[in-house]
Amino acid sequence: MSSVISIAAAVFVGLLPVDQSDSATDRARVVAAQSARVETIQRLVPSVVCLFNKGDQAGGGSGVLIDKDGYGLTNFHVVAGMLKDHQGDAGLVGGRLVDMEILGIDPGGDVAMFRIDPKERFNPAPLGDSNELAVGDYTLAMGNPFGLAEDYAPTITHGIISGLHRFQAGVRGALTYTDCIQVDTSINPGNSGGPLFDMSGRLIGINGRIAVEERNRVNVGVGFAISINQVKRFMPMLRAGLVTPHATAGFTVRDQALRVLVDEIEDRAAARTAGLQHGDELIRFAGRDIHSANDFLNILGTLPAEWPVEVVFRRDGEVRRFNMRSAAMPLPKLTRDAPNQPRPAFDPYGPHPVTTKANRRAVRRAMELFHKAAGSTGVWHDGVGLRGVGERTPAGAHDGKGEAVSWRIAAGSDESIAPDAIPDSVEATIWSDLLSMKADKPAKGLRVVASDEVRGRICAVIERKMDNRPVQRLCFDDETGELLAVEFTHGGTGIVFRYEYGSVQSVGAMRMPRARWVYRGETLFAEDSFTEMAIEAR
């Protein structure tokens, strides 16, 4: 009913002359905006949960469900006390209290993922893009400040974005908020872990900190939320129950007037190997223009360990660039402050039955999405094969002339391929295995081990360990399931080969990439473009 009202009001408003202003017009405009907000809130409220320690309704925080399978996000500090058995309680709107499992944790960035068993259908909030935000944008925060919800109905507050790309230092390496969103939307203790939405109803941040002053721990108009774009990078790992370390660059920078100069570089850092030197002027890092040391710390803090970054710097007037993978920062120590407190008998970062199951579930999910993206369900079966032909352009070839290349993927091939077979054949076998693999019964030895970014898309990295064969690494787009990259060590030479994919197009009922980049070690070896592709019966 309210949507009809809002549409009707909007029509009325839309037909009004722009500069007319009388009380009826004013009221209509305000009612239209109000109705739209009311409706957005109604749509979002079912995604918001109140989180508690098992069996204990005092204290606690908030969380937000992000998909129909019951996965949700919250702050690490909300669930830090539940890591002994990774169990907690979640209160859903309407008064139901359900079991909650904690999956992966990101103590450095203060994020955690949990899962409930969603017995009722609901529409989870879509994820937004925090790069699209602007100061002044209105936002909605939802959560359970001061535990006021008696029936788990969250508190809704409304305010604007006061600042972006804010840096709030953490404590001993934990709970550092870099590149975070500052809002004047009221956020209080208990809101932690809860969602920050834009007015279209997209999740743009996870609320977690407030500025406090002499007035106890009460909102004074300054709240901080972790940006959703940061969270997205960690999500494949969190979903799989992993503990996620953050990136370190391997070098430090300092401000010098309005320039940022490289200061110290660790001996074994990838940056040193790549040729970075003390005194180089850092211009761009991981896609962010760098104007201050804070800018550098900000973007660095949003990256998981081993994230690929592009470094652009200036030396002697010349701009240079290189790519590297960041190293890992040690996980923060979770020791207790009080000297007489006993050390916890368990390792909060240690493996746990819940997280092992979570990893397998994440693998199944990746395989399901993969099959959906490839369109292989019901289409790929014994007796079919994929054949593609195209042109391979070797890297550095200036004459543009390539050579012919073909891609043959056979279904259900049980043939064990020799570890020193040519890389193209190994790659084809990998595709074949995956396409033939049942989503609900993936092969043993598959494990999510990391997140990665391939051509700007965030993916889950699944490692496959097999007897007598080198380890394979498979990168699946975490949202769509597309296979974005495969990586393996060539048995004969020991060189790591990496194939990346793009330009997915239809092939009959399936969808397969038409572009392929082949990397030999760290360097691009060739670029393949498949002009013809078909599914054939063999």
Next chain:
Amino acid sequence: MTDGANILRRGGLFATGLCICFAMLCCGDVVAQQRISPEIHRAADCVVKLYGPRVGREHGYGSGVLVSADGRILTALSLLVNLQGVKVVLADGRHFEATLERADELRQLALLRIDARALPFLSPQSSSELRQGDTVVALGNWFKIADGRESISVCKGILSLRTMIDAMRLAQESELQGEVLVIDALTANPGAAGGPLLDARGRFIGLVGKVIESAATNTRINFAIPGEALVEFLQSDSASVLEPPPPQTAASGNAGRPYLGIKLSRLGYRQVSAYVQRVSPNSPAAKAGIQADDLILAVDGRRVGDVATFDEAVARLLPGQTVQVVVKRGPDVQTLSLRVEAME
């Protein structure tokens, strides 16, 4: 189905389609992206971050507004600006050291100066057009969240009320005088004072005031010094700290102490209500009709809660003035007109 009904049905579908299109245009725009206007972005370029040493309970950082292209900065008067070596950081990240050019105790304003040229600046304007309910935007570096060239913080609210306030700052009476703009945005935070208050069109109509508590509620008040006071301050040319204005003299010349002829019940200790014990015959109070056992509630618009506030209210009166005195007599409240005379 008849042709008419068909046309009606199709017309209905068309109208629905029209509605939906408009709804997408209207609601989407009105609700989804209410961006901050370019004028406010431009104003943000004129806001500076101030840094100095911590002194006592002062936090040692604040905000200011560039008001001239050659580096004059308007800010709130505080210990911070009275000390040597206040550091100024512009929106583009450049650092300068500022000197104090002028200060105004009454309006709680200060003018700093840095050695720079061709800077973006804002000119304060009168806030007289600002009405209750109008959008206001405050910019500033509260909690010194922003460093260097990082963007200044923004918060938004409405004008809550234009009023005089009796204020307390850090448990002492504040020197603040005059009307202020009380706003519905949480600006009572360290570092916010000295930042600009803008209206919806980005006009500089106030300066965010220091953290004070209202004596009426013992709670923090979010307020700004109105633009007209800023304009006056910038236009006045006195080169030193202003003295409070000399006590007003009545037009008829003789400035004696005010005399009312009221004797209150005093029991020798504070916080006693202002009950009238005795009214001198033929006194201004007697002529006004004030009687013994009346409880004085207000004098000349100032609320009287006890003997002390009565004395304060009377001290501000001038012989020759006619003022309203509000008294409670039994179950009634009466407002009486009293002409103040001079003490012999």
Next chain:
Amino acid sequence: MNLLVALLLLSPLGQTQDGSVAQERLYEEATAAVVRAAVAVVSPSIVTIETVGGAQPVRRGARGAVSERFKIADGPSTGIILSEDGLIVTSSFNFVREPTVITVRLADDRRLVATLLARDHIRRLALLRVEAGDLQAATWAPREEIVLGQYALACGNGLGGPQPFVSLGIVSALGRRNGLAIQTDAKTSPINYGGALVDIDGRVLGLIVPMAGSGGGALAGVDWYDSGIGFAIPRDRIDEVLDRLRRGEDIEPGKIGIVLGPQEPGLLDDILDELLPQSRGARITAVGDPSPAKSAGLEPEDLIVALDARPISDLEALLRELSDRAAGERVTLTVKRRWRRFERTITLAKSSEIGPVKTAAESPPPQTDEADPAEKEENGEENERPPTTQPNSN
């Protein structure tokens, strides 16, 4: 189709940057006008309350007076005209200083002396009466029409009136404290306690009061002022106590008359917990004499496991359940004593009716929670209820 295209082209709602900025400006100006209109509708029904006399309240601890952290000022406060014949409803917060004289100033500047009829310490209300017959009573919005996310304007005269101070927010939650209050993120503080939270048409959604999460004394909730967590009591919850208040009857929090302690489960209890999951509850450490608990035969070490069939998991849960019950109400307690469970129905009593009061106070301040352990820690004070031991019988 051509018509549609033409209309779309002529639509003033451009998707351009300028278009959206112009849109926002229109929207803000419309909101400002609507705010002013709503304030104009409700102001004739909002009064300024001025008081004379009274003092900062002190709490009584065993070691003497303990002053409240928040110093209550004696500035003006706000009230809402409930009936044209002189009933004014406001917040009990405005009379914590127990003033000797209360006057009310109307929007037209008339001043009237007011009598404090009664206070509801659960809803944090106070009812005043003035002698007048032509007051403009406020219009209230029906509770069922209040929706989550709608605009809510908090209006109050705490800065002097008659033009009220206004804060604009939204309705944050529809039912808090067992449905007693609606919640808003408009700024609420002593400036508007006792004032009106109104919708865009100036209809009152609720009376603004300070409130804490559960229970609490006279000042509970004040430390949340301006935090974006504010509460207002809607008309239906005022109506349910209006007759009693009009008759001069104070409504006080209902007490059982027990001292509660943290649950310290022994080994046996742990085993029992496995077998009987409902053996958690609020542990009694002492029973007041006289008290409803004493009359019902409750003893130290009894565990209250349910109140009116709602399970109680611990001390906090019991306090929360009790915090909105008034003295005089009957409740049924489910009690666990060692391995037995039984029920007792009691009539809740006022604090003043329970046990011998140790220190004589001029005006006993409204009691806070029974045996609030945080309070105990904070002030190191013993509880006033005299611990008694009972023979081992039921």
